[in-house]
Amino acid sequence: MRTMMDSLSPCELNILLVEPSAMQRKVISQQLAKEDVTAVDQASNKQQALDCIRSVRPDLVISSLHYEDGNAQELLHTLRNDPELEDLPFMLVSSETRRSELEIFKQSGVVAILPKPFDRSHLGKALNSTLDMLTQHEIDLDLYDVQSLRVLVVDDSRMARNVIQRVLRNLGIENLTEAADGSIAIELLKENNYDLVVTDYNMPEVNGVELTEFIRNSNLHSHIPVMMVTSESNDAHLANVAQSGVNAMTDKPFEPETVKRLLANLLDG
Structure with missing residues (x-):
């Protein structure tokens, strides 16, 4: 588990990718490699994801919306209601565009919602948000302590x-x-x-x-x-x-x- 004072770069991130499609897992892993992220564990369904998370906590979960045994909303709900995992950064990758379907993820504090397919700029911004969530950078103000x-x-x-x-x-x-x-x-x-x-x-x-x-x-x-x-x-x-x-x-x-x-x-x- 990372401490807040750790200074991280993308190449140091340990990511869990939850995606039922082997082809999509390969594509997303290739995109991550272009951002220097190579430590990527993979799961194809919700139960595998939970087993992986409880075995070795990742720095970020990247998940598709639907699995054979549930969906990302259920996985995120489980994480957010576990005191040891509630602050685990979570990123959704989905072709879903309906606001009503995505609102629960926005309200749950995901670091990003990426379209499927996404481009490299989308992924880079989302990874930077994850790094900011994991590290401390005290803001410097002139008028306030x-x-x-x-x-x-x-x-x-x-x-x-x-x-x-x-x-x-x-x-x-x-x-x-x-x-x-x-x-x-x-x-x-x-x-x-x-x-x-x-x-x-x-x-x-x-x-x-x-x-x-x-x-x-x-x-x-x-x-x-x-x-x-x-x-x-x-x-x-x-x-x-x-x-x-x-x-x-x-x-x-x-x-x-x-x-x-x-x-x-x-x-x-």
């Missing part, structure tokens, strides 16, 4: 909150508070001071836009920068978010390097 920065993370998905907090901790941010809904976040804001709010858009009671509007209309909190993490992409949604006073937006799944750049712009800009 990173270690004392107070951040409120708001998302109704526990798994998504865990991934967001992991990325923030890798940037050196340790003072983190989490809330499972915008309504809980509002109560926390009434009692505490924060330097940054990172919030999901879709939440059941008070969504990210409503939370941002509360912050902007508050005499005490209107100055707090808000970063919104969202899997939405339609123009009407984006316009609604922009009007609420959000300072920055990033997609699910998001790239740690993008988060680092946005935070630097928000807090030092």
Whole structure:
């Protein structure tokens, strides 16, 4: 198992590839080799994958959507509900394009969702996100001491909150508070001071836009920068978010390097 302080390159990654098609396993392995990744274990179904993971924990699981004994959603659910494996980076490779079918993976904090077939640039970006998830690179801010920065993370998905907090901790941010809904976040804001709010858009009671509007209309909190993490992409949604006073937006799944750049712009800009 890697430690957070390890500095990794693609050639050091140990990957588990879960794909029922022998031909697809060969193709993906060849693509990985072009990115200098050669330590690739293979599994053709869910049970083989779990056996491999519990025998030797990989740095990353790359999985197709369907297997003969289940699917990637079931495998990911098993991993995310195991305390020893819940933070294992997971990448989906699929020809599926329906938003409803991919949403569960976005909410579960996968490092990437690659199309099938994917090109080398897609894979390179996804591997870089994995490396960022596995290593610490403290963000350098002029106006704030990173270690004392107070951040409120708001998302109704526990798994998504865990991934967001992991990325923030890798940037050196340790003072983190989490809330499972915008309504809980509002109560926390009434009692505490924060330097940054990172919030999901879709939440059941008070969504990210409503939370941002509360912050902007508050005499005490209107100055707090808000970063919104969202899997939405339609123009009407984006316009609604922009009007609420959000300072920055990033997609699910998001790239740690993008988060680092946005935070630097928000807090030092």
